[in-house]
Amino acid sequence: MGMNISTNGDQDPEVMVEINTTPLIDVMLVLLIMLIITIPIQTHAVKMNLPVGTPPPVVKVPTVVEIDVDFDGTISWNGAPVADLAVLDQHLKDVAAEADQPELHLRPNRLVPYRSVAAVMAAAQRLGATKIALVGNEQFMQ
Incomplete structure (x- = not known):
């Protein structure tokens, strides 16, 4: 605790008592x-078990x-x-009925409403077409 004594000429000095906050700030900083030191560093990595060895040869090129x-x-x-x-x-039913399903490459126009693309994707999922890909996404990067 610190004490500040001020004198005003011939009057009695008034005692001002203030709390010294420097030690409190030092403790808070420590x-x-x-x-900060004890919190573990979070890494944004996804750990994956990748296959080892040579992959089997492709027997048939998929139909697109x-x-x-x-x-x-x-x-x-x-x-x-x-x-x-x-x-x-x-x-889509014909595609889903095949044993080895062809790949569906969905290519939307840049100006098409999302609901039209979502309707095609939902129909493919509903009818059992499992191999679907969105192609031409580089047009949406701008």
Whole structure:
């Protein structure tokens, strides 16, 4: 505790009692440094067990089906326009029924509403098509 005595001429000096906060700040800084040191460093790494050795040779090149969604929601299957979602569902049922399913490459236009793309993806999932990929995502990077 510190004491400050001020004199005003011939009057009695007034005693001002103030708390010295320097030791309190020092203790808080030491505690903060100890807390920072004891917290483990968090690494943002995903640990994976990767396969070892040479992979087996590819027996068959997968078949690729291209599904394009135009800016107005028009869907085309391998370049041929699809009349409505019922025809798309039939195509997807045929793909899902195959033992070795072809890859579905979904290529949306940059200006297409999300609901049109989501409808195609939901139909593929609902009907059991498991190999689907979004192609052409570099157009959305800008």
